[in-house]
Amino acid sequence: MARIKYFQALQNAIQSEMERDENVVLFGEDVGESGGIFSQTRGLYKQFGSCRVRDTPIAENGFVSAAVGAAMTGLRPIVEVGFEDFLTACMDPLVNQAAKLRFMLGGQVTVPMVVYTFGGGGLNAGPQHSQSFVSWFSQVPGLKVVLPATPADVFSMTKAAVRDDNPVIVLLSKKLIGSSGEVDTDKNNFDIDLESAYVTDHGDDVTLVAFGAMVTAAIEARSKLAEIGCNAEVVNGCCANPYDIATIKTSVKKTGRLAVVHEAHLPCGPGAEIIASLVEEDTSIFKLPPIRITPPFAPSPFAPNLEREYLPSGESIFRSVSSMLNRHS
Amino acid sequence: MCPDIDDNSILAKKLYHNMLLIRGFETAAAKQYRDGNMPGFIHLSLGQEACAVGACLALKKEDYITSTHRGHGHCLAKGADPKLMMAELFGKSDGYCKGRGGSMHIADPSVGVLGANGIVGQSLPLAVGAALTAQVKGNSSVALAFFGEGASGAGVVHEAMNMAALWSLPVVFFCEANRYAELSPYETHCPIDKISQRAASYGFPGVTVNGEDVIEVYRETEKAVVRARNGKGPTLVEAKTMRWGGHYEGDPQKYKSAAELENPQSFDPVAFFEKNYSADYGISASDIRKTYARTEKIIKDAVIFAEKSSLSPSKNIFNDVYAP
Numbered sequence A: 001m002a003r004i005k006y007f008q009a010l011q012n013a014i015q016s017e018m019e020r021d022e023n024v025v026l027f028g029e030d031v032g033e034s035g036g037i038f039s040q041t042r043g044l045y046k047q048f049g050s051c052r053v054r055d056t057p058i059a060e061n062g063f064v065s066a067a068v069g070a071a072m073t074g075l076r077p078i079v080e081v082g083f084e085d086f087l088t089a090c091m092d093p094l095v096n097q098a099a100k101l102r103f104m105l106g107g108q109v110t111v112p113m114v115v116y117t118f119g120g121g122g123l124n125a126g127p128q129h130s131q132s133f134v135s136w137f138s139q140v141p142g143l144k145v146v147l148p149a150t151p152a153d154v155f156s157m158t159k160a161a162v163r164d165d166n167p168v169i170v171l172l173s174k175k176l177i178g179s180s181g182e183v184d185t186d187k188n189n190f191d192i193d194l195e196s197a198y199v200t201d202h203g204d205d206v207t208l209v210a211f212g213a214m215v216t217a218a219i220e221a222r223s224k225l226a227e228i229g230c231n232a233e234v235v236n237g238c239c240a241n242p243y244d245i246a247t248i249k250t251s252v253k254k255t256g257r258l259a260v261v262h263e264a265h266l267p268c269g270p271g272a273e274i275i276a277s278l279v280e281e282d283t284s285i286f287k288l289p290p291i292r293i294t295p296p297f298a299p300s301p302f303a304p305n306l307e308r309e310y311l312p313s314g315e316s317i318f319r320s321v322s323s324m325l326n327r328h329s
Numbered sequence B: 001m002c003p004d005i006d007d008n009s010i011l012a013k014k015l016y017h018n019m020l021l022i023r024g025f026e027t028a029a030a031k032q033y034r035d036g037n038m039p040g041f042i043h044l045s046l047g048q049e050a051c052a053v054g055a056c057l058a059l060k061k062e063d064y065i066t067s068t069h070r071g072h073g074h075c076l077a078k079g080a081d082p083k084l085m086m087a088e089l090f091g092k093s094d095g096y097c098k099g100r101g102g103s104m105h106i107a108d109p110s111v112g113v114l115g116a117n118g119i120v121g122q123s124l125p126l127a128v129g130a131a132l133t134a135q136v137k138g139n140s141s142v143a144l145a146f147f148g149e150g151a152s153g154a155g156v157v158h159e160a161m162n163m164a165a166l167w168s169l170p171v172v173f174f175c176e177a178n179r180y181a182e183l184s185p186y187e188t189h190c191p192i193d194k195i196s197q198r199a200a201s202y203g204f205p206g207v208t209v210n211g212e213d214v215i216e217v218y219r220e221t222e223k224a225v226v227r228a229r230n231g232k233g234p235t236l237v238e239a240k241t242m243r244w245g246g247h248y249e250g251d252p253q254k255y256k257s258a259a260e261l262e263n264p265q266s267f268d269p270v271a272f273f274e275k276n277y278s279a280d281y282g283i284s285a286s287d288i289r290k291t292y293a294r295t296e297k298i299i300k301d302a303v304i305f306a307e308k309s310s311l312s313p314s315k316n317i318f319n320d321v322y323a324p
């Protein structure tokens, strides 16, 4: 076990996968000699050389598509698209190529590639550098989408993503880049299940399902709720394509109350999907109407005071959940 | 490396045979489509046979091609099986993609066909990726991307060429300038006469060839392939060619002039070969007849195979969405 930062967990994961398998290559803007804008690729260029670690020109459409072509022909590319917002510039290779090729070609190819990107708010980066597109990619059959919430998640999910034979999008949180946590970086032969949510903190009164950076906020809210005698269970949703409805259902069966928290907007988001899936199976699962806690349906604002209000926080989750409980008590 | 064509009438015969195979396949596909046996829509490459054949015969089996919406000829020329192709056009279970892809997605990775593609422009970066694999793995494969003059205006084409040049990748960009992109002429899409001129801006060679002349197409592509294989990087080959038919089968082609409509065969790579080369390469009238007969038989068998193949069961819809 080592206490390392979120970005270091990414670096460690990439490094150990590149050591394990020489077909793993890394490319993206500034991932090479410079070591990455957040130092997330530091040392990799030196260790693996310019053939396997390469800086690309600013051409997201082109280099993500090149990753698809490389994945189809035997490499396992890891591609960095610095900001999640820039995924709009490579929607075609992600949605029309990577996600569909295996199906469309009748199973003749696999497309084992990883695209990781830093998204979400919290750094006052403004409307074009703070977004969460998780809902979009959860709509695409053929893709897997994960949201690491801790350094341990980053490490295990990135490694599992590299080993997966499908295109995986790893939506990292910019806000968490410098956060620390215990990671078992020696653990190398594990077989983690990319698609499983897990309970971070147990409780009986209400289930808080959260994704990415919102897991930390939900855990904060849990402490505040404890002060008013409410024992919340926090579920780290982890994967948004597919959603792990089974784990969430087990928790909600116990608590009968649910709040889903995410940085993606409310319409057609993870909350909508999770609640609909639960209700479809069992209308009586909820003792209280479930709620979704998300940013308002507006672009992410730049000014610190505005962004603070905009993003769900421990405090705002606490307020929403306690008013849900009060409204119905 | 392929032997020089002047010494090799076998190769010339193969070029000729493959052009006839494509001609036969496309003609049969058009008929089947008109007869209502093919769902969706198909884009034919009649008139462009010399491009597919000249380019692909300059490649080896372990080389890759990426293709376009107009890809039947490319796939055949690279060695895809006409039976499995025709079955795919019919949407049948024995088709290359089990009926899930159709005309625009025929692929056969076992012979280096990484697929036709329905998204204009993507054939280039996909080939760049395949070339990257060859470079990283240190093998001698080359990737060739087909694209049209319409595609040449897409931003990703620049991205792909720039990357290929920066990294000296073993890739050949092969543009078929067939006079039209969908319903509008060359001038709507390209402000210069020769797309090959653009190569200069990336610092690699660009050449324009006569797409009616399969030998010329072969020769120039072969140079590009050798260059790529020797680690010298990409080349842009532009073939001036002609799309005989409409953008898609059934296109009323209101945008074409009367002369073009009435006489598409004024540009005919097969006739061009027969007239200019058959004597040089010792291809007799009887050889020609035999080649027609042989390719006709292959295509006829392909249609029968496709007709007999069963429909894909819908219960398999979840197969291959994800790799296990």
Ligand SMILES: Cc1ncc(C[n+]2csc(CCOP(=O)(O)OP(=O)(O)O)c2C)c(N)n1
Binding pocket: B068, B069, B070, B118, B119, B120, B121, B147, B148, B149, B150, B151, B152, B178, B180, B181, B182, B243, B247
């Ligand atoms: C990204 C994208 N935009 C538009 C289309 C629709 N479309 C299909 S073929 C075509 C014209 C392509 O022209 P060209 O590249 O010259 O190829 P050609 O049809 O002449 O073979 C267009 C616009 C598409 N398939 N993909």
